[in-house]
Amino acid sequence: MLKVNFLPRISAMARIVAAAGLLVTGACVPVVPVATASQPAESMPTEVEITHYSGTDMAPVNPETVVVADMAALLSLQDLGVEGIAGMLGLAVPVPDQYAAALDNPDFAELGSVWEPDYEAINALEPDLIIVAGRSSRIYPDMKEIAPTVDLTIWEDFYNKFQEQHRNMGMIFGVEDRVEERLAELDALVQDVSARTEGAGKALILMTTGAEVTAYGPGSRFGFVHDTFGYAAADENLEREATHGDAVSFEYILEMQPDVLFVIDRASAIGAEGEAAAKILDNELVAQTPAWQNGRVVYVDSFAWYIAWTSLPAFFQVVEDIEAGLQ
Template sequence: MRRLLVLALLLTACGQTTPAAAPVEQKAITVQNCGRTLTFDQPPAKVVTGYQPSLETLLALGLQDKIVGRTAFEENGPDGFLPGQKAFYDAIPQISETIMLPQKEVMLAQGADFVIDNGQSSFDPAGGYATVDELQTAGAPVFVLGNWCSPEETLKSTVEQTFIDLRNLGIVFGVQDRAEKLIADLQAQLADVEKRVAGRPKVKVLATDGGTGPVTAYGGAGLMNQMIAKAGGENVLAATQADYSEFSVEQVAAANPEALLVIDYVVYDGKAAPTADKKAADVLGVAKNSPAATEKRVLPIPAAAAHPGYRNILAIVEMAKFLHPDAFV
C-alpha cells in the first residue's frame, strides 16, 4: 500500500506543469565617451575604424572579426605596422584612400553599428564628412580615443586615458577579461619604465615634426608631453600651453635640447613627406649649438604613436630606452 501511495504521488508530480521561468531582461551596454552616453543592446558586429591607432587598439583586443571597414595606412610604409597586425589590416576592406574616414554618403552606406577614431577631423561637415550626430542617428555610435573630443580636451589628454578607453571598449564588446589583461600588461610595462628611470637626471627633449622656421613641435600640453615625462624626459617647450604647434626659431634655439624625437611618416595627403633624417637635420640646424646637435641624438617616432591608442605605451618604452639606455642594460 505504501509503495502504491508513493507511486501515485510521483505520477501526480510528473503530471504537473512546471511554470516557465520569467525571461531575463538583457541589460543595455552603456559607456561614457566625449560627454555622451553610448548605449548598445548587444556588442557591435559591424565596426568601421578611422586613423590607424583606432584599428591597432581593436586588434590588440582581438576584435579583428568585428571590423568591416578601415581607412588607409600608408604614412609609415610597409614597416609601419605593429608586429602581427599587417595580415589583419590586409584582410579588412579599405573604404578610404586616406587616413580619414570616407565622405558622408560612402560612410553612411557602410551600415556600421560602431565607429572608432582618434579625434574630430573625420566628423567635420565642412570637409564633407558625416557628423557624430548623423552617425548616431544611423545606428553607428562614435567612440573617440584619448578623449580627443575637442581642441580643448586634446590639450588635457593623458596617457592614463588609454586604460580608460581599453576598459570601456572591453565593456562595449563584451571582452572585459581580455581588456583587463591587456591593461595589466601595459601598466606593468609603464611601471617597469618608471622604476628604471627613477632618480636619473631627466633628459631635455624636443619633440618635433620638422621645419626651419617656424618649427613644428610639441608644447607642454597634451599627450606627447605626457609621454616624454613618462619616459624620463623633460619637454624643453613645456612652459608653453600648446600641443602640436609652431614655434619660432628663437624659441627652439633657446630650448637647447639634449635629444630630439622626430615624428616620422613617409606619406602625407597622398604625397611623399620629408624623411625623419631631413626633418632632424633641419631642426638641429636651428638648434645648432645644442647637445642634441653635437651628439646627433635623434629618435624617429611613428606618427601613429603621437595619437591616442594602444601604441602609446609601446612608444613610451622605446623612448625611455633611447633617453636612458643604461637603465635597460
C-alpha cells in the same frame, strides 16, 4: 609598406587596484546586472552606457557589424582579438608592415572618407555600432543618426583616458580580461621607464613637416613624454592646444639646450614628399645642443606617434622610443 585607405589621427601595469569589480570605471555601466552561472543567458546585458569624448551613449554588447573611422581604434580592436569589423572610412597613407596586418581584410567595405563619408554605403551595412575618433570626431553627429556611435578620441589627461577608452572597448566587445592583460603589460613598461627619467635631463619634442619645425611641451598632443613619463620639459610655455605644435627656429632649439630630442617626421608618417627630419636638423645650431653632442636625438616611429599613438600596438612602440632617450 602597404598603402591603404584609413583615417589618420588628426601613438608591469596600470596597477590593477582590486578585483574585477573595480576594473571598470564609471565610463562604462552595464544596463542590467551581469549574469552568474545560475542566471539564464537572456539576463546578460545587451547594452552598456559609454561615456566618451563627445558625450554619453548606449552601445550594444558584442556588436556583429561594426564600422570604424580611425586607424588607432582599428589597431587596438585587432590587438584585442575583436571580430566583426565590416568597413572603414579612409584616407590614403602608407602603413608600415608591422601594422598592415590589421588592414588585410578583403571584406572591408569601401565607405568613403572622413571628409566625404559614403552615407548610402554605411547605411547599407546596417551597422550595430560605429566608432569614431581623432579627425573623424567631427562626423560623430552624422554617424549617430545611422547607428549607435562612440567617440574614442583621446587627448588631454592622455594616459588615464587611454586606459579608460580601452576599457570601454572591453565592455562593448566582451574582452575585459584581454584589455586588462594588455594594459598591465603596457603599464609595467611605462612604470619602468618613468622610474628612470628623473635626472635624465630636459626633453624637447620636435616635429618636422618639410622644412618647417614645430615643438610640443607638457599638456600637448605629445605631452605624455613629460606628463606620463616624467621627462623635465626644455620649455614649459609651449602652446598646449596646437595640433601641429608651435613653429620654432633652429636658434630656439639651441637656446632651449635640450638634453634629449624626440623627433617626429610628419612627412614620412603621411607619405608626403619633403626632406627627412634627420637632414633638416643636421645643422651647426642644433649640433651645439647637449642632445646632439651626446647622441640623444631620437628619431621616433613617426607612424606610431603621429597616426596611431592612441592604439595599443603603437603605444608599445612609443614607450620603446621614449626609453631610447635615456641611452
